[in-house]
Amino acid sequence: MRGVLDQTQWEDGRVTAGPQAAQVKRNLQLTEEHPVAQQLGEIVLKALGRNETFLSAALPHKVFPPLFNCYTGGGQFGMHVDTAVRDVRTKGLRVRTDLSGTLFLSAPEEYDGGELVMEDTYGAHAAKLPAGDLVLYPSTSLHKVNAVTRGARIASIFWVQSLVREDSQRTLLFEMDSALQKLNKTSADHASLVQLTGVYHNLLRRWAEL
Numbered sequence: 001m002r003g004v005l006d007q008t009q010w011e012d013g014r015v016t017a018g019p020q021a022a023q024v025k026r027n028l029q030l031t032e033e034h035p036v037a038q039q040l041g042e043i044v045l046k047a048l049g050r051n052e053t054f055l056s057a058a059l060p061h062k063v064f065p066p067l068f069n070c071y072t073g074g075g076q077f078g079m080h081v082d083t084a085v086r087d088v089r090t091k092g093l094r095v096r097t098d099l100s101g102t103l104f105l106s107a108p109e110e111y112d113g114g115e116l117v118m119e120d121t122y123g124a125h126a127a128k129l130p131a132g133d134l135v136l137y138p139s140t141s142l143h144k145v146n147a148v149t150r151g152a153r154i155a156s157i158f159w160v161q162s163l164v165r166e167d168s169q170r171t172l173l174f175e176m177d178s179a180l181q182k183l184n185k186t187s188a189d190h191a192s193l194v195q196l197t198g199v200y201h202n203l204l205r206r207w208a209e210l
């Protein structure tokens with residue numbers, strides 16, 4: 001993916017930003033309509049579909065086609081909250097953004113700065129992950145990307161409409177599914193596993209919106 005991106009002409013990131021975000025957004029990007037974003041976005045979507053942790057945590061209903069972005073030469077993205085509903089112009093559908101994802105495509109050693117900083121009720125958290133790692137966070141969070149003062153930070157970003165809109169409910173289901181998966185490995189024949197798996201599905205049935 002980096003081989004292709006390193007040869008692609010980037011565009012100004014402000015074209016897809018709302019009025020508040022446009023004030024603070026200084027980066028380059030490829031929108032979901034760009035052929036390179038479409039080609040590489042498919043790879044990202046396939047990888048997401050194979051990743052059990054992602055599927056269990058996000059419970060994805062719709063995924064906004066991945067964009068690609070690049071911060072370099074002091075590029076940054078100041079504090080903002082992502083747009084709540086995004087139109088997928090290429091597919092004629094709309095995605096409510098419950099979760100935001102950043103898939104890092106540059107190694108942390110390639111650039112200085114560029115941390116993704118998210119604010120939640122417990123304060124600020126910074127993520128600057130190895131290439132190939134993904135951070136998924138509630139789209140309701142205020143977040144920013146610190147200025148990149150050396151090198152270039154390349155990433156793929158996307159949004160997920162989850163089957164379960166509420167973070168608190170999704171978190172409970174994720175915890176429960178993680179525990180069930182562990183039990184399935186160690187005590188698959190325990191009778192209570194059937195019952196607990198049933199509870200998981202019945203909670204999901206209660207909370208899922210299609």
Ligand SMILES: O=C(O)CCC(=O)C(=O)O
Nearest residue numbers: 069082102116145155157
């Ligand atoms: O580049 C990132 O990690 C996040 C970008 C971002 O917040 C956005 O495009 O809304």
Ligand SMILES: [Fe+2]
Nearest residue numbers: 080081082143
């Ligand atoms: Fe954002």
